[in-house]
Amino acid sequence: MKAIGILVAILLISCSAYQKAEYSQQSNLITLIKSRCRGKCPVYELNINTEGEALYHGISNVTHKGLFKFKLSKVELDKLQELFIELKFQEIKLQQKTKYRDVPYTTLKYKGKSHYYRSSWNSSPFKGIVEKLDELIQENVSTSNKKKHHKLTSMLLNE
Template identity: 30%
Template sequence: MKAILGIVITVLVVSFSCSSQKNNNGLLLQITKKRCLGKCPVYDLYLYENGKVLFVGIDHVEKKGKFTFNANIQQLKKINNPLQVIHTQNSSSKKFKRIRDLPVTVFRFDHRKMEFHNQDIPKELKQINEYLEKIVFEN
C-alpha cells in the first residue's frame, strides 16, 4: 500500500512540474502593445531565457509578421539588469483603468501582469521596451 501511495505521489509531482515547465517554456518577458483609435504600434514581443526573441508585428510597425532572432549575452545582460530591479520592487500596484484612446503596454514576467498607459510606464520597463524595440528593428 505504501509503495502504491509513493508511486501516485511521484507521478503527481512529476506531472505538475512538467506542466509548469510547459506553460512557461522558459519565457522571461512578454511585451504586448495594444490597439488604440489612432496609429499606435501593435505587436507582441517574447524574450526567452535562452536569448531567443520572437517579435510578432501586427499593425503600425516597420516589420509585420513573425520574426525570430537570438539576443547575445551583452544584450541579455542589458535587459536583465533593469528587470532584476523590477523583480525586487514591491509587487503591489494600483488598479489599472483603461482610458479609451490611450495606448496600453502590457508586461508579463515573473508570474506578474502589469498594464500601463505609455506615459505611466516605470523607467526600468520603459528602458527594456525601448532597447528591445531597437534590437528588433535593427535585425
C-alpha cells in the same frame, strides 16, 4: 512498401527540422505587448525566452509586420535581466487598469509577473526597459530578415 518507408523517413526528418526552428514559449522570460487604440498606435508582441531566443510579431502600425525570430547574445540577455533586477520589477505595485477610451496599454512581463500601464505615461518606471526592448527589435527585425520572416510565418500558419 519502399515508397511508404521513404515517405515516413522524410516526414520524420522534416518534423525534427521544424522543431529546431520553433520558438519555445515554455521558457518565456520577458514579454512586451503593445495594445491597440483607435488611431495609429503600434501593435506588436515580443517574447524572449531563457535561451535568448526572441519572437517578434508585428501586427499593425509597425514598420515590420509578421513574425520574426532572432537570437540575443548572452551579454544582451544578461543586461536586460539586470534592468529588471535593478528596477525591482517583481516588487513594484501599480494602479489597476483604468477605463479610459482610446489609450493603449503596454504589458510587460518578467518571470511570470505582469504589469500593465498606459503607454502615454511619461513617468512610467518601465520606460527605460521598453525603450531597450524597442531598440532590440529595431536592430534585429529588418528587411535583411525577410527570408527568415517568410519561412517562419509560413511554417507557423501551416500548423
